[in-house]
Amino acid sequence: MKPVLVVGAGPVGMTAALFLAKAGVPSVILEKATGRQQQGSRSICVQRDVLEILERIGVGQAVADAGVTWYTGRTYYRDREVLTLTFPEAEGFPPFVNTPQTVVEQLLEERVRQEPLIELRYGHALESLTQDDEGVSTKDLQASHCIAADGVHSTVRQLLNIPFEGLSFDDRFIIADVRVDLDFETPERRFYFDPPWNPGRQVLLHPQPNGVWRIDWQVAEDVELTDDRIRAIVGDKPYEVVWQSTYRFHQRRAGTFRKGRILLAGDAAHVMSPFGARGLNSGICDADNAAWKIAADRNGEAGPNLLDSYDAERGRAADENLRITGDTMRFLVPGNEEERIHRQKALESGEGIDSGKPFTPSTYENSPLTTDGGELVPNSRTAGPGFQIRDGRLIRPDGHVAARRCDDRVKRRALGW
């Protein structure tokens, strides 16, 4: 049986391979790095629905246990608190858990290594690939399909000549993981507009496990991370900088997420500013969506258009994420006088402040797998023999509800799973 080729052993590639294995589909993951990078947090904020998705492949609880749970986000303007958002506790996973991406990747890799249907090959950079009606080929591998999860500079996307349009922001951010014992009673997200210790710009503080704080400073072009800058936040407490990086944000998406038997997922398909935690979270949703559709296609259970619905559903999800993160970036870094006035009024009144809208999964309205009113009925162009209707919902061949957010709570309710 030909495997599925997964390019990239980042969080999205490993999640996709685990979902394929869950559907009984073998895969080979090609990863150009020679081993896992263990440094730095990168993505830290995993959202509830995404934890539920990860739990279906056996890692959601472990990711939640390894992180810091938070319920409240506070926003300050100068020395005043102007907005407080508290997310309700509910059954199941908490609304957000801050688990560094390095830890998420480690947990995913442990699961990958337990899975006989997945072969993970480090030190294998994909350099070329071709496809025809029978499958996808590289120089030494024949596969039925490919999931390209090879990150923002995706080789696969470039080999397929798929444009990656959008924009890049000029503003620079310093991002650091700082171990320090701050006097906050509960772990919370704190966002500071124009604080006295970073005048005219922003600072974001996020708790991480083991007494580490993720601090993001918006800075001018020539500014470096100095002791003074950190001391302005931590006072005279002892601290240790565990990791630091400087960053510019990009808002871009691939022109299409599907070409034949190849689906682009994660950063290979879209990149966005991290305010709102939409990068990794939406990449995990891509992996779930891509894997079940490929599994159905391999089993002859998909109609001719099921793979195309990946582009429709995940493309629109990316558009929504890009619109929301774009609004946030315009608020954080106003591009013209009108935006500056709007921001100033919002900060002074406390109304309409946008320091990042927390991720929620796409609801897939107007997906080709649904019809008017969001009711799930099979679309004759896509539904194949494995699909069933139950309680007015379209159930896909692997037993999950098709095309109804990535929100597994809905799926579990429908299926008692």
Ligand SMILES: Cc1cc2nc3c(=O)[nH]c(=O)nc-3n(C[C@H](O)[C@H](O)[C@H](O)COP(=O)(O)OP(=O)(O)OC[C@H]3O[C@@H](n4cnc5c(N)ncnc54)[C@H](O)[C@@H]3O)c2cc1C
């Ligand atoms: C500073 C920062 C903060 C962030 N904060 C958040 C956050 O709070 N929440 C959130 O949801 N997201 C956040 N993100 C985004 C998140 O890190 C990315 O969205 C995520 O890493 C995407 O995962 P991926 O698997 O698609 O790509 P990657 O993690 O980039 O993995 C791609 C993999 O493909 C491999 N590869 C590349 N080319 C090839 C090739 N030719 N052949 C084989 N292998 C190849 C690479 O070596 C890599 O291992 C943040 C990102 C940054 C940089």
